[in-house]
Amino acid sequence: MTIGLTHYLFVAAVLFATGLFTMMTKRNAIGILIGVELVLNSANVNLIAFDRYLGPGRLDGQITALFVIVLAAAEAALAVGICINVYKNLSTVDVDTATRLQG
Amino acid sequence: MMEHSLELALALGVLSPLISFWVLVFWGPKLGKPAAGWTAVVLGMGVPLVIATYVLIGWLNAIKTGKALELTANALRYHWADLGGVPITIGVKLDSLTVAMFFMVTFIAFWIFFFSVGYMAGHSDEVDHRSKYSRFFAYLSLFGFSMLGLLVSSSLLFLFIFWELVGLCSYLLIGYYFDKAYASRAAIKAFITNRVGDFGFLIGLMLVYFQLQTLDLDQAAARFAEQYAAGTGIFASTYTLFGWSLATIMGVGLFCGAMGKSAQFPLHVWLPDAMAGPTPVSALIHAATMVAAGVYLVARVFRLMTPDALMFVAIIGCLTLFLMALIAIVQTDIKKCLAYSTLSQLGYMIFGMGCGAWIAALFHLITHAFFKAMLFLGSGQVIEGCHHEQDMRRMGGLRRKMPVTCWTFFIGVLAISGAGIAGTTIGLGGFFSKDEILAVAYARAFEWDDYKKHDAHESHASIRTPSASEGPWLAEPVTDSKTVTQRGTTGGFSLVSDPAPAHARPVPHGESSKASIFNGIKALPKWMFYLALFTAYVTPFYMMRCWWMTFMGKPRDEHVHHHAHESPLMYIPLVVLAIGTFVSSYFLFRDLITDASTVATAAPLVLATDGHVHTPAINSAHHWLVYGVGGAFIVGFIIAIAIYAPGLYVAERIRRAVWPLHTLLVHKYYFDEVYDLIWVKGCIVFARICRFIDTWFVDLAFNILASATERFAAFSGLIIDNHGVDGVVNGVAQTSMDFSDVVRGPQTGRIRNYVLFAAGAAAVVIVLILIYGSGSSASVAAVAASPTS
Numbered sequence: 001m002t003i004g005l006t007h008y009l010f011v012a013a014v015l016f017a018t019g020l021f022t023m024m025t026k027r028n029a030i031g032i033l034i035g036v037e038l039v040l041n042s043a044n045v046n047l048i049a050f051d052r053y054l055g056p057g058r059l060d061g062q063i064t065a066l067f068v069i070v071l072a073a074a075e076a077a078l079a080v081g082i083c084i085n086v087y088k089n090l091s092t093v094d095v096d097t098a099t100r101l102q103g
Numbered sequence: 104m105m106e107h108s109l110e111l112a113l114a115l116g117v118l119s120p121l122i123s124f125w126v127l128v129f130w131g132p133k134l135g136k137p138a139a140g141w142t143a144v145v146l147g148m149g150v151p152l153v154i155a156t157y158v159l160i161g162w163l164n165a166i167k168t169g170k171a172l173e174l175t176a177n178a179l180r181y182h183w184a185d186l187g188g189v190p191i192t193i194g195v196k197l198d199s200l201t202v203a204m205f206f207m208v209t210f211i212a213f214w215i216f217f218f219s220v221g222y223m224a225g226h227s228d229e230v231d232h233r234s235k236y237s238r239f240f241a242y243l244s245l246f247g248f249s250m251l252g253l254l255v256s257s258s259l260l261f262l263f264i265f266w267e268l269v270g271l272c273s274y275l276l277i278g279y280y281f282d283k284a285y286a287s288r289a290a291i292k293a294f295i296t297n298r299v300g301d302f303g304f305l306i307g308l309m310l311v312y313f314q315l316q317t318l319d320l321d322q323a324a325a326r327f328a329e330q331y332a333a334g335t336g337i338f339a340s341t342y343t344l345f346g347w348s349l350a351t352i353m354g355v356g357l358f359c360g361a362m363g364k365s366a367q368f369p370l371h372v373w374l375p376d377a378m379a380g381p382t383p384v385s386a387l388i389h390a391a392t393m394v395a396a397g398v399y400l401v402a403r404v405f406r407l408m409t410p411d412a413l414m415f416v417a418i419i420g421c422l423t424l425f426l427m428a429l430i431a432i433v434q435t436d437i438k439k440c441l442a443y444s445t446l447s448q449l450g451y452m453i454f455g456m457g458c459g460a461w462i463a464a465l466f467h468l469i470t471h472a473f474f475k476a477m478l479f480l481g482s483g484q485v486i487e488g489c490h491h492e493q494d495m496r497r498m499g500g501l502r503r504k505m506p507v508t509c510w511t512f513f514i515g516v517l518a519i520s521g522a523g524i525a526g527t528t529i530g531l532g533g534f535f536s537k538d539e540i541l542a543v544a545y546a547r548a549f550e551w552d553d554y555k556k557h558d559a560h561e562s563h564a565s566i567r568t569p570s571a572s573e574g575p576w577l578a579e580p581v582t583d584s585k586t587v588t589q590r591g592t593t594g595g596f597s598l599v600s601d602p603a604p605a606h607a608r609p610v611p612h613g614e615s616s617k618a619s620i621f622n623g624i625k626a627l628p629k630w631m632f633y634l635a636l637f638t639a640y641v642t643p644f645y646m647m648r649c650w651w652m653t654f655m656g657k658p659r660d661e662h663v664h665h666h667a668h669e670s671p672l673m674y675i676p677l678v679v680l681a682i683g684t685f686v687s688s689y690f691l692f693r694d695l696i697t698d699a700s701t702v703a704t705a706a707p708l709v710l711a712t713d714g715h716v717h718t719p720a721i722n723s724a725h726h727w728l729v730y731g732v733g734g735a736f737i738v739g740f741i742i743a744i745a746i747y748a749p750g751l752y753v754a755e756r757i758r759r760a761v762w763p764l765h766t767l768l769v770h771k772y773y774f775d776e777v778y779d780l781i782w783v784k785g786c787i788v789f790a791r792i793c794r795f796i797d798t799w800f801v802d803l804a805f806n807i808l809a810s811a812t813e814r815f816a817a818f819s820g821l822i823i824d825n826h827g828v829d830g831v832v833n834g835v836a837q838t839s840m841d842f843s844d845v846v847r848g849p850q851t852g853r854i855r856n857y858v859l860f861a862a863g864a865a866a867v868v869i870v871l872i873l874i875y876g877s878g879s880s881a882s883v884a885a886v887a888a889s890p891t892s
Contacts, residue, residue, distance in 0.1 A: 020862050023854070023855070023858045024855045024858050024862070032854060095853070096853060099852055
């Protein structure tokens with residue numbers, strides 16, 4: 001059995017679903033962050049796979065994936081910073097308790 | 104001599120009292136008594152007097168060297184402002200009249216200031232434990248500034264400004280004892296009465312401004328002459344009021360100001376009440392200078408007068424001089440008696456102006472200023488010496504206690520009565536000036552028609568142009584034969600045919616137009632002359648009565664007589680002014696005025712008449728007039744002495760015999776009562792009527808309108824506003840709120856929910872694409888289905 005595009009897409013879909021599910025179920029901010037990373041990386045897998053199978057010889061997909069990785073790193077740094085501050089203020093990283101700014 | 108040194112000196116002389124005023128206002132209370140008084144004497148009037156002397160000498164030199172006219176023409180003028188395109192200039196008027204008046208005012212004022220120091224020394228002047236002493240001298244200084252400013256103003260506007268300022272000073276000084284009700288009432292009365300006159304003055308001023316397009320005195324006169332010659336401007340108007348042309352209204356309007364300030368009938372009522380002020384004030388302001396400002400004004404605007412306007416002036420003056428002289432007879436208050444005599448003499452001056460006796464009227468102004476100031480100061484000495492007793496019936500026999508006052512007062516009485524030896528030139532004050540006015544009046548009343556007939560078919564060479572041919576320093580009769588015959592005893596006519604050469608007037612119709620003007624001037628009604636003549640007999644009577652009751656006979660009140668005394672500080676000015684009376688009768692002033700008359704009366708429409716009643720060249724036809732006028736004082740004196748020498752009982756008997764007349768005179772012809780009835784009560788009645796109209800018409804309509812508005816407002820507020828407008832607004836708000844409640848539901852603030860919504864929505868979108876998918880999604884599906892490609 002040769003590994004084709006469909007397999008990659010399947011792996012990516014599983015990753016995406018796992019990330020989405022993590023985001024929906026976790027109350028811990030770090031957990032949600034992990035979910036987000038999973039979703040982003042599923043997108044990366046998709047991008048590389050499409051690049052490999054649909055546009056061979058072109059690097060559009062790979063470059064976009066690199067952008068996504070950089071973006072994810074920046075986002076993670078920001079999000080972890082927020083988490084630390086939330087923890088400092090509330091002594092917890094439970095997102096349900098961070099309701100102070102709610103109208 | 105510097106080019107403008109005289110004008111600058113005059114300006115400095117005007118400003119000096121202002122500085123004195125300023126000093127006294129700020130540091131007066133600190134200076135205290137008597138330093139504040141001496142400040143006013145030195146700075147307020149001493150400096151101006153020195154300057155006036157300097158200017159007088161410089162001016163006499165200028166006349167001698169023939170530069171006077173040039174100096175007058177080149178006098179300083181600065182452009183001050185533009186009023187609707189008409190330039191307003193500020194400048195100094197420099198001519199013989201200004202110089203003479205300036206010297207006269209500063210001289211008299213200086214001695215009155217001097218007198219005031221003595222007069223106020225013994226006065227209790229405290230109000231609320233604070234002395235008013237310095238305030239008195241501050242006001243006097245302010246008056247000095249205003250009066251001198253009035254004299255040197257070359258523009259009618261500035262003349263008017265200073266005119267109002269002297270009025271203000273008069274008000275302040277009459278009301279000096281403002282803690283006494285009568286004084287403050289008198290001050291208000293003076294002020295309001297003057298406003299009436301000033302209203303007329305303003306009308307005249309406006310007419311000058313609009314019709315002549317200038318407010319400068321000389322320019323106005325020149326324009327007036329031009330417009331008359333060309334028949335344009337004010338002479339083009341066909342507007343008439345009471346049969347007066349616009350030009351006449353202008354003259355009468357300007358004269359109204361003089362009526363107020365010079366207290367002419369029917370605005371005379373304020374002057375007797377003004378005696379509520381301190382006596383030096385009465386002497387300075389209400390006898391010698393300010394009240395004469397009216398005459399000065401008429402003299403200044405003489406060139407803007409028409410024959411009709413001058414006739415009006417003459418009538419007013421004539422009524423004043425006669426009516427006021429009669430009141431003076433029955434006065435028992437020494438100051439009131441002098442006040443009425445002032446009114447009567449002012450009437451003479453105004454009457455003289457009306458007759459065209461420009462020189463005589465101003466001459467009378469100056470001689471009168473000297474002796475009336477002296478008389479008032481004498482009365483001030485008497486009042487002060489007798490502990491503020493003003494009733495002459497309680498005096499008598501004061502000659503031993505106050506010899507200097509007594510005899511200087513007597514000189515004043517002689518001067519005002521016109522005492523002198525008829526047919527010669529020995530006399531005092533009124534002997535020259537008043538009789539000159541009468542001479543002119545006689546000429547205008549009796550000889551005028553004859554003269555006109557003569558003149559109609561003869562050349563105008565006989566009409567004397569005064570001074571020009573004589574030279575300013577010769578007050579001799581004119582040598583022209585025709586004039587001499589016409590002069591008779593009474594002087595010659597001098598129709599000033601052409602204005603001064605500086606603004607020579609083109610005469611369009613040649614000599615005939617001049618003749619027609621000349622013929623257009625009516626003779627004076629004869630009754631006016633008779634009234635004036637009769638008054639010349641009344642004047643010595645009441646003056647002698649006043650003097651006799653005060654100083655002669657036996658003391659009628661031991662208490663008053665016992666305390667009477669006089670002080671040197673006060674009688675020195677009396678002696679000086681007595682000398683001034685002599686000097687002013689003979690030297691200097693008449694010549695200066697004659698000199699000024701050339702230009703000042705050079706009007707196209709006006710007839711200036713000159714008269715010498717006592718010149719030796721007496722024509723046989725009018726002998727009786729010379730002796731009739733010149734001897735009047737003897738008759739008056741004899742009657743007065745005959746009545747009052749035995750005591751008061753003769754007068755009492757006469758009073759009972761003619762009680763209706765006496766009552767009329769004591770009540771001053773009921774003028775105050777009539778004015779009270781017409782103006783004061785009239786005002787109140789008018790106010791009541793207004794209130795009635797207000798209550799029953801205006802207020803009623805207003806209230807109906809208000810209640811209607813109220814009803815309507817209630818309707819619109821409750822129904823339309825609450826249910827209509829508010830309903831719409833609230834409805835919108837409520838709807839928004841309901842809607843937002845619905846929308847707010849899903850916004851839980853929980854990330855999980857948002858992610859769920861987002862994922863769900865994405866899933867729905869994908870499902871929808873798959874179900875209703877277009878070609879593109881189908882192709883994607885196809886690509887996905889073929890991994891190898």
